[in-house]
Amino acid sequence: MLILTSLLLISGVCVAVDLTINGSVGGTVELPSVLGSLKVEDFRFVWWIFNGKIRAEISSGHIEVDNQAQFKGRLQLSPDFSLTVRELRLEDSGEYQRVGLKEDGSQIPTYKIQLQVNESITTVQIQSELTWLPEILTCAAYLVCSSTGDPRPSYTWKKGKQRESSSELRFFLLPEEGDVIASCTAANSASEKTSNVTMRCIPTGDKIQKEHKHTHNHT
Known part of the structure; x- marks a missing residue:
């Protein structure tokens, strides 16, 4: 079961947005994890957080995504930890944070992506x-x-x-x-x-x- 946990549980200093991605309503975007060659077994967990809640996670090799109202059926977490958001909506706009903890207990740097979803001009x-x-x-x-x-x-x-x-x-x-x-x-x-x-x-x-x-x- 996906744990809806506040980012406050992950200690660290807030940083500026690392990447801005633009998308259009109904389209698809991929949010990169920028974790290079690191593998699932290198981590205790990796989370993607949006609006203060975990929306996708890999924990103990198990992948789970948020299938609640807003994102139901629209999220996919890849083995390289990148997060795909499909059938974009205006309310998907905002800051997505990739956080995680390695097996040795060290925290990986938080990676922040600002997603901006717009209506297409017709x-x-x-x-x-x-x-x-x-x-x-x-x-x-x-x-x-x-x-x-x-x-x-x-x-x-x-x-x-x-x-x-x-x-x-x-x-x-x-x-x-x-x-x-x-x-x-x-x-x-x-x-x-x-x-x-x-x-x-x-x-x-x-x-x-x-x-x-x-x-x-x-x-």
């Missing part, structure tokens, strides 16, 4: 608005980028040599420039997608004109 949309400014014979362009999936991605605009990190982009567009392409990329640690819009400034008596020659999403 689509990117661009809304565009062109306003003809007759007094300066140019158009004012205003673009807004949005996406579905992760509610807090980063946005990056690209227009020619111009780069801007924002969900919005403003610029002036002359009629003689013809078709101008702007692209927006939404990204997080799990995925990224890009959408393009082609715009042209056409002199008009209307205050506002909108033109999308084509808009598409791609990874």
Whole structure:
């Protein structure tokens, strides 16, 4: 039976995170143990701890994983002590600690991994608005980028040599420039997608004109 024991039972000094791993909802990650050539028989036990509880352990050569609510059927502990987490969920994000005790009674250094699970970005949309400014014979362009999936991605605009990190982009567009392409990329640690819009400034008596020659999403 898996012992739900606090990390406080393992003495030692807290250390900073050793590794950060990014994953996407529904995906799989492997948390490495970095124990090299050490074998099961070299240890009294090796534990993987998350949220103050042992989630997987090797003790006296016996492997056991937590099959309670959150991780039921989703954990696998390998003979090299690496921990695989499948069908990732947002709540799996957090700090995982690999601790252990050798047969001679010496403690192995604690290894900490920060797992960050994000929703994958599924689509990117661009809304565009062109306003003809007759007094300066140019158009004012205003673009807004949005996406579905992760509610807090980063946005990056690209227009020619111009780069801007924002969900919005403003610029002036002359009629003689013809078709101008702007692209927006939404990204997080799990995925990224890009959408393009082609715009042209056409002199008009209307205050506002909108033109999308084509808009598409791609990874």
